[in-house]
Amino acid sequence: MALTVWNSGSIYSGLFKPAHPQCALCGASGNGKTYIACALGNAACRRFKKVRYIGMPELLDELSIARA
Numbered sequence: 001m002a003l004t005v006w007n008s009g010s011i012y013s014g015l016f017k018p019a020h021p022q023c024a025l026c027g028a029s030g031n032g033k034t035y036i037a038c039a040l041g042n043a044a045c046r047r048f049k050k051v052r053y054i055g056m057p058e059l060l061d062e063l064s065i066a067r068a
Contacts, residue, residue: 025033041051054062 027033044051
């Protein structure tokens with residue numbers, strides 16, 4: 001599974017900042033990508049940050065609409 005590089009802090013303390021505003025979790029089926037994405041999104045929401053979770057089918061739909 002691939003994650004973006006974290007700048008500093010601990011994921012558990014909430015002091016983490018992703019290296020980029022967007023990140024993508026990649027890996028084989030059953031590796032826990034959705035679980036990690038939801039946990040990070042939940043932690044960010046608790047700190048009043050904007051969060052958007054989008055699955056691959058929705059992402060591909062948005063990209064095709066944007067290109068039209």
